[in-house]
Amino acid sequence: MSVKLRDPEGATLLQKATHSGRITVLKLIIEKGGNINAKGSYGYTPLHEACYLGNPDVCDLLLNAKANVDALSKNGSTPLLVASREGHTPICDSLLRHGADADDGGDKGWTPLSVAAGEGHADVCATLLKYNANVQGFSFDGRFERSALQEAA
Numbered sequence: 001m002s003v004k005l006r007d008p009e010g011a012t013l014l015q016k017a018t019h020s021g022r023i024t025v026l027k028l029i030i031e032k033g034g035n036i037n038a039k040g041s042y043g044y045t046p047l048h049e050a051c052y053l054g055n056p057d058v059c060d061l062l063l064n065a066k067a068n069v070d071a072l073s074k075n076g077s078t079p080l081l082v083a084s085r086e087g088h089t090p091i092c093d094s095l096l097r098h099g100a101d102a103d104d105g106g107d108k109g110w111t112p113l114s115v116a117a118g119e120g121h122a123d124v125c126a127t128l129l130k131y132n133a134n135v136q137g138f139s140f141d142g143r144f145e146r147s148a149l150q151e152a153a
Contacts, residue, residue, distance in 0.1 A: 010041030018046040018062070021055050026062075036067045043074020051083040056090045059083075063098045070100060078104055084112035084128065087121040092128065102133040 005013060014034040017025040030036060037045050047067040050058040063069065070078050080100045083091040092112070096102060103111055113133040116124035129135065 012038045012040065012046075014038065014046050015040050015044070015049060018049045018055075018058055019053065021053070021058055023057060023061060026058065030061075030065050036062060036065050037071060039071075039074070043072075045071045045073070045079070047071065047079045048073050048077070048082055051079045051088065051091055051095070052086060054083075054086060054088040054091065056088075056094060059091045059094055063094060069095055069098050070104060078112075080104070080112045081110060081115060084116040084121065084124050085119060087116070087119060087124055089121070089123040089127050092116075092124050096127070096131040102128050102131040 011019075012034065014026065014029045014036065015038070017029055037047075039045055040049075044052070045067065047059065047062045047069070048071065050062055069080075072078060073082075078100065080092060080095045080102070081104075083095060102113070111133070113125060113128045113135065116128060
């Protein structure tokens with residue numbers, strides 16, 4: 001069986017294993033040449049999926065296998081923006097340790113700090129600030145330009 005197969009919705013074996021959190025299966029697929037940065041039909045890489053689901057072990061495995069830490073999803077989000085929005089502090093810390101840009105939320109204009117502040121994730125905000133996220137930075141969604149402080153209010 002090829003590790004490059006996709007299901008009818010476009011998900012790869014690596015994405016399916018990421019979703020299930022099966023570390024042993026993930027390692028095997030990576031060893032057999034599974035594309036660690038392949039995007040599914042929703043434009044999420046396996047790293048985006050791990051960040052969304054909040055699985056730090058899977059996230060670390062993917063990062064150590066050199067997953068693209070700043071990959072953009074179809075909706076323009078980075079893995080750090082996804083983890084920040086979901087409130088997954090340990091994953092945010094791991095992404096930042098692996099070189100994610102603390103101010104890059106993707107191409108939609110949102111910053112990880114403003115998204116975390118808007119969702120009330122104080123621990124994520126503290127982690128982003130530890131990595132020098134720009135507190136003066138603004139998010140812009142095409143209608144409003146707001147700072148992280150305004151998002152938190």
